[in-house]
Amino acid sequence: MKKQVTLLREFTKGLWEINPTFKQILGMCPTLAVTVSAINGIAMALATTFVLVFSSLFISLVRKWIPNQVRIASYIVIIATFVTIVDLVMKAQFVELSKALGPFIPLIVVNCIILGRAEAFASKNNALRSVLDALGNGAGFLISLFVLGSIRELIGSRSILGYQVLPNGFEPWIIMILPAGAFLTLGLMMGFANMFIERKKNLERESLIAQYKRAGREEITEEVLKEAGV
């Protein structure tokens, strides 16, 4: 039973706790570049997740045979193989999307999320855990790209996923679909996310202090609080 819980954790930690965009600040280039609309963001995140899952699986399977000195080069070759598959499939099946995403599909090779997970997780854990970790990180990436893409599309062209949401009377802010809008939106989103996290942390801390006081525990030092994880 306990094992199952920990396996689930491998997946869920990627959603927010170590969210690639907001917490690890990795994979910034595609995040900023393709989120002109929500659909582009989703396509990019799915392509990245595919590469992430399969390269994590393969790297964790062969991790015992790769000499330490050439591991990065080997990881890159494995990743590049899957990126080529995605690139060719997209070119053949989704011509429009492939054009919209431009060089950013081949650039998944150098997306730091994938190499980061390979180095930090897949090279040290078994295949099942690595795949779950990759899926979690991919899902976290998908969430951030979808939210960012939706906000930019909503304000920049009045719609979400191509359906018009705001009335015609709303004058679209062109800046939101220009490069500058990407930087501004992501910067503000990150700032507010940090603010939210900090507020939650403070609340938890205060409630714990109150709890200790009720229990009649006098000495509430920094160490005690740190031990409780707040």
Add this chain to the structure above:
Amino acid sequence: MELLIIFISAALVNNFVLSYFLGICPFIGVSNKTSSAISMGMATTFVMVLTAIVSWLLFNLVLVPYRLEFLQIPSFILVIAALVQFVEMVIKKVSQPLYRALGIFLPLITTNCAILGLALLASMRSYDFMQSVIFGFGAGAGFTLALVIMAGIREELDLADVPKPFKGAPITLIVAGILALAFMGFAGMI
């Protein structure tokens, strides 16, 4: 004349960092101090020009004649990794001061998406040899420019009273947004 347009376009109008979003990681990571920004920019420009030359040769003399275009991504990334390693070794041998200035930044460049992006864009637009080299140089110059401006702003920003949740990456992104707005002013040049 056409070469000049390619240079200006890569350096200013379609700046790699501020309008193509290539090389954001070093842009956020290394833009703390002006001195390291200049070193990073120089190292990147150097590798970019070399990459433009080598990737053009590889693509047009090896991959196209043998109909191996589908190997573009793995071959480019391997060539870039080997090139960076080679450059690092040569610099270490030839000039110690230069190695000390650029040394720590060189390994970082391998995973800089601006380098691979440059090689891919140049082959996508089917530039000829001279155009590729100028494109590489312009992109490097634009990257350096953006990095140095950003480092200058961030040095001032350290003294400013930024709200705590916005410190670090968020404020850097917002400043980059304003900088991107300013760079839009170059759009009329070509």
